[in-house]
Amino acid sequence: MxxxxxxxxxxxxxxxxxxxxxxxxxxxxxxxxxxxxxxxxxxxxxxxxxxxxxxxxxxxxxxxxxxxxxxxxxxxxxxxxxxxxxxxxxxxxxxxxxxxxxxxxxxxxxxxxxxxxxxxxxxxxxxxxxxxxxxxxxxxxxxxxxxxxxxxxxxxxxxxxxxxxxxxxxxxxxxxxxxxxxxxxxxxxxxxxxxxxxxxxxxxxxxxxxxxxxxxxxxxxxxxxxxxLIDTQPVNLVINTAQPGREFAGLGGNFRLQNPKTDPQVIDYSLQNLRVAWGRVEMPWRFWQPEKDIDPTTEANNGKLNPFVLKSMQMAHRLDSMGIPVILSAWSAPNWAIVGPPRFRPTPQGVWGNPLDHTQDEAIYKSIINYILYLKAKYGFEVKMFSFNESDLGINIRLTGEEHRDFIKGLGAYMASKGLHTKLLLGDNSDATTYKFIYPAMDDPATKPYIGAISFHSWRGWDNVTLQKWADAATKMNVPLIVGEGSIDAAAWNYPDIFQEQTYALEEINLYTRLLAICQPVSILQWQLTADYSPLIGGGIFGNPEPLHPGQRFWNLKQLSTTPKGLFAMPLSVDRPGISAAAMGDNSKGIYALQLVNNGSTREVNLTGLPAKIVRLRYYITNRKTNMKEERAVEVKDGAAKFKLPAVSYVSLISE
CATH class of the missing domain: 2.70.98.10 (Beta-galactosidase; Chain A, domain 5)
Incomplete structure (x- = not known):
């Protein structure tokens, strides 16, 4: 040849x-x-x-x-x-x-x-x-x-x-x-x-x-x-426990009801097998008050509550009864509250959703607050936060940054006048890339009393510079940061077989580890802990008749959810490529947790910087063949430890 x-x-x-x-x-x-x-x-x-x-x-x-x-x-x-x-x-x-x-x-x-x-x-x-x-x-x-x-x-x-x-x-x-x-x-x-x-x-x-x-x-x-060449060079990790950052409450989840036949089994399994730190549910606003001049509270008290609204309220109550703080989000609005006929798909020009009709602002505030008050009266709890879902994009309510600012001030003041402690999410953006949407509200001191947290969704915009902008915004506003929807591919429901692939599972948990390290969120809310984008396999979901069982993605989530509650982000340096790492700890309690994703070959790891009183780290691993298996504990001496990081794997280390 x-x-x-x-x-x-x-x-x-x-x-x-x-x-x-x-x-x-x-x-x-x-x-x-x-x-x-x-x-x-x-x-x-x-x-x-x-x-x-x-x-x-x-x-x-x-x-x-x-x-x-x-x-x-x-x-x-x-x-x-x-x-x-x-x-x-x-x-x-x-x-x-x-x-x-x-x-x-x-x-x-x-x-x-x-x-x-x-x-x-x-x-x-x-x-x-x-x-x-x-x-x-x-x-x-x-x-x-x-x-x-x-x-x-x-x-x-x-x-x-x-x-x-x-x-x-x-x-x-x-x-x-x-x-x-x-x-x-x-x-x-x-x-x-x-x-x-x-x-x-x-x-x-x-x-x-x-x-x-x-x-x-x-x-x-x-x-x-x-x-x-296969990179097998040892990895050096150094944790800095002297600089604790924001608190991580734990893994959260979205519980927007969309599949009546298959949602319940996934919700039950998830709530029984995961420690869920935050929950997000839908406010079906267009079904709560379809007509402006009909009082939705009176209708509900007379037994005329829309069935979907009832189930959504019951979902919120279930989370609250488990001690899980609840975010209430509206995806769409009743016709009387928007400009133009409702749009649930983009126009040929790519424009999503409908603007709010600002001539109806007082009626809009009242309608939303009546929903929150009804939840409080009927079920005895108050939601922690309210948002419009992805209003930067228009899924399906569309606002400008300035309108978002004014809405926070308007609804926030109205809620306060009714004695509610519910706050508003700043952002709840469709992607990390649209961070400028929150700037008008950040620049107006009048919004500050009504903002409970900043939120973005992790579908797009994963580079360090973009993610850092959200961390900086939370620092500037001195409020928690929430990843309101966590995952990696908003279109994945079109090709659900990908959910069972190691490639998808690893990329998802790799992103979460980077979010923990860069953004320091109080919670990452998985999209979803229902049948939609389900981390479980079978049970008729996506037409799969296998018995319901967890896949690699679920084991990743479960492993992350075992992180002890209330730890604080801590700097963790890595000297080799291909490793994503995040650390959290509480110096007063002497509890520390490390989340490590190895995107390459098997490595030896040298960890330093732990307090001298730590003597042992529990070791959990999930990969294509291993489901959150607890391996032999890692011994720590004088703040240092050596252990192996297997190829293409997710490892959690938690101090005993």
Whole structure:
């Protein structure tokens, strides 16, 4: 087999590599595991826990070369499923229907089969399977093309900016200092190699070029093999118990009722098996007072309470009876309280929800407060907080930041006049990214008496800088921070098989650990502890007839929920990548807890900084094969301890 190789630094210079020396790479005979997102993008291959990262996508480039559509989160409506070693994603871009099967195929190797069905004649530049290699790991890499003569190489692909290879090859290899990625084909295929705008290397494999015709069925199969160094360097953790931060009350949960047949079993199981520190329930406002001029309290006292309102109230009462503080949130409003016909889906322009009708402000305040007063009179408790759900976005009540500020002052003053102690959530935003929504209220001292906590939802915006803005806001306002909806993919209900994947479970608990470390919330409220996004499997949920049982996500939550109540965030430094860590403690009680997520291979850990009086840490682990198993306790001497952190796992350490 003849080969051609090119150095990618500078990327236009070519050279011939006579032999590839692989002695620097760790030999790994463990079975590969592909990390596949439910929209189809492969984000890497694991071996012995080590993730060799890259990202694939399916891309359609228009005939003029300017319009490009690619598979990505929340861009299509994919369906995800697993059958044994196969992960299958079915999705659509315009009139092209894709089916992609990713199969684990041995040591560091996966097989990818892509089928494309065209539903109409379309002129286009091409349909491509694309692999993007991160510049941080592959900037200095060399390129090797299998079955290519050097003099047949084209130095560019017409219409592809920054391209420097366009040729048919039986395989492509990228070799960097600590990584190697090899892509192989059953027969020679056209390959295009380029750099994107930030310097990432990209391999484009055409599935179709120039045009497709209605009824065309295109199939392509390729293999991807990843190798490289496995990071087994010891990890040093240092806890600083001298700087306690905000209190963590514990894991919370959302209990918005949506599935009458399957919700009760999940709620019962969750409340029986988790320590739930905070709860959030719905106020079905549009069913509480559908008509402005009819008194909802009188109707309720006369036995005319809407059944859904009754069940929602009973849910709130159940939480309160267990000593769980309750947040009351309204998703939608009665027609008389909003501008325009109610919208529960976005407009073609992408606008969600309805604004409040501010000519009805007094009636709006009264209606909400009557609900809270009825709960108090009927069930003997008062909710701790009130919010409109995701009003920054409009799910389904939409406010501006200024309107949010004015609503807090208006409703807050009205509640105080009625003798209520209920406070308002500042924000309860759809995502971490929309933090500017809370600034008008933060800048107005008149809102301060009525704000009980700041809240955001963790669906998007996970970078450290964005998360820190929420921590800073809570510090500035001197109120608790609540993650009102905790999880990682707002569209996951469309492809619920993903809930059973280790990839999803690990990413979710990894985010929670980072939230604990950066944001220091009083609680993270799981979305949900009902059948919606359920951490339990079976019981008829999502059509699964298996007996109801916990999955890895539930065990992660249970392990987190065992954190002793009322500990305070403490700085915990980590000197190696791939480890997320958070620490909490109470110096007066001598109780400490560490939450550790290992995103890589097995590591030895050296922990220092604990008080000398701590002699032992209980050790719990959850991963794909282990469900919150308590292992042998970790011995502590003079504030230091050594222990092992298994690959791809979530570990909790709690002082005895």
């Amino acid at each position: 003849k080969t051609f190789s090119a150095t990618l630094r500078p990327f236009l210079r070519a050279s011939v590599i006579l032999i590839l020396l692989l002695s620097t790479f760790a030999v790994n005979h463990a079975f590969a595991q592909a990390e596949v997102e439910p929209w189809g993008n492969i984000t890497g291959i694991r071996n012995k826990g080590q993730l060799y990262g890259f990202e694939t996508s399916l891309r359609v480039i228009g005939a003029n070369g300017k319009r490009m559509a690619a598979t990505a989160k929340e861009k299509q409506s994919p369906k995800y499923s697993r059958r044994g070693d196969d992960q299958i994603v079915v999705t659509r871009i315009d009139s092209l229907f894709f089916s992609q099967t990713v199969t684990d195929a041995g040591s560091g190797k996966i097989k990818v089969n892509v089928q494309v069905i065209a539903k109409k004649d379309t002129a286009l530049k091409g349909v491509f399977f694309c692999i993007t290699l991160p510049v941080a790991e592959y900037a200095e890499s060399r390129l090797r093309l299998a079955g290519v003569k050097e003099d047949s190489l084209k130095q560019y692909a017409p219409g592809f900016a920054n391209s420097f290879v366009s040729v048919k090859a039986r395989g492509v290899e990228f070799t960097a200092a600590t990584r190697k990625l090899k892509v192989s084909f059953d027969e020679p295929e056209m390959v295009i190699v380029r750099k994107d705008s930030v310097g990432n290397l990209q391999l484009y494999v055409p599935l179709a070029l120039n045009e497709v015709h209605r009824g065309d069925v295109i199939t392509k199969t390729l293999s991807i093999k990843a190798e490289g």
